[in-house]
Amino acid sequence: MIRLTFLGTSGSAPSKGRGLPSFAVWYDGGVYLFDCGEGTQRQMLKFGVNASSLRAIFITHVHGDHTIGIAGLLRTLALNRRTAPLEIFVPTGSEKAIAALASFDGAHMGYEIVIRGVHRGIVFDGGAFAVEAFGLEHSVPAYGYAFVEKDRVHFIKEKAARLGIKGTMFRELSAKGSIRIGRGTVRLGDVTTTEKGVRIVYASDTRPAQTTMKIAKGADLLIHEATYANELARLAEERMHSTASEAAAVARKAGVKMLVLTHISTRYKTGRVLQAEARKVFKNTEVAKDGLTITL
Numbered sequence: 001m002i003r004l005t006f007l008g009t010s011g012s013a014p015s016k017g018r019g020l021p022s023f024a025v026w027y028d029g030g031v032y033l034f035d036c037g038e039g040t041q042r043q044m045l046k047f048g049v050n051a052s053s054l055r056a057i058f059i060t061h062v063h064g065d066h067t068i069g070i071a072g073l074l075r076t077l078a079l080n081r082r083t084a085p086l087e088i089f090v091p092t093g094s095e096k097a098i099a100a101l102a103s104f105d106g107a108h109m110g111y112e113i114v115i116r117g118v119h120r121g122i123v124f125d126g127g128a129f130a131v132e133a134f135g136l137e138h139s140v141p142a143y144g145y146a147f148v149e150k151d152r153v154h155f156i157k158e159k160a161a162r163l164g165i166k167g168t169m170f171r172e173l174s175a176k177g178s179i180r181i182g183r184g185t186v187r188l189g190d191v192t193t194t195e196k197g198v199r200i201v202y203a204s205d206t207r208p209a210q211t212t213m214k215i216a217k218g219a220d221l222l223i224h225e226a227t228y229a230n231e232l233a234r235l236a237e238e239r240m241h242s243t244a245s246e247a248a249a250v251a252r253k254a255g256v257k258m259l260v261l262t263h264i265s266t267r268y269k270t271g272r273v274l275q276a277e278a279r280k281v282f283k284n285t286e287v288a289k290d291g292l293t294i295t296l
Ligand SMILES: [Zn+2]
Pocket: 011, 012, 063, 065, 066, 205, 263
């Protein structure tokens, strides 16, 4: 099971009701943070996301609203006597800026902080899942991330038994994809069912992009920025952001199951306008709120 909690859903500046961008994915006892805006560590406390379970942080781009929270979070982890190394993934070229957040005051961390520059492609292999980076279209180099759970193969016991599969043959069949028994060949697909893994795609900050549509094809959840409503479509273009209906068009073209909008401009007190505009284009749309939790 995957549990995802939005920690901050505002863009550029916080509002009374929204913190700066971040969400946490819980998977198999580990917590993975995507972006880390100012105040993320307090939001984690508020919404019950355990910092000591933090395994890695994935940063979309260097803009302060997505990164400044790293400074405080790293120091609290040190106070809590973390010893495990922590990996932080950032667009290649932004490593120094992120390293400065860890080192500017000479704080003693007591654990290793590993900053890795990403290009597109798989950047993290967590065993049962992988995180893949893809290029976004923003005013500075920016990458979105896809959290991709691997497909799970289950043996159909009765069928396997009928075809004579037993003992170590299961492992051999899994590894090789087929096995010879007597005069016949049994293929993995003959005796298994495949449970499709969950796919979550995060695109922020960005214009609507082909790269997002491609990687989000058939995804269970697309989290897309929607800084503005239609009335400010020009501004969205100038500042390299998206409107709610542009984000919805990406969701529709990609054929995702659900769209959640985030990175909401402080000018919108509620998400109602954005939600209404987006739903005209893609029905299954929600506007994120801080604390919104989705299980998949
Ligand atoms: Zn932003």
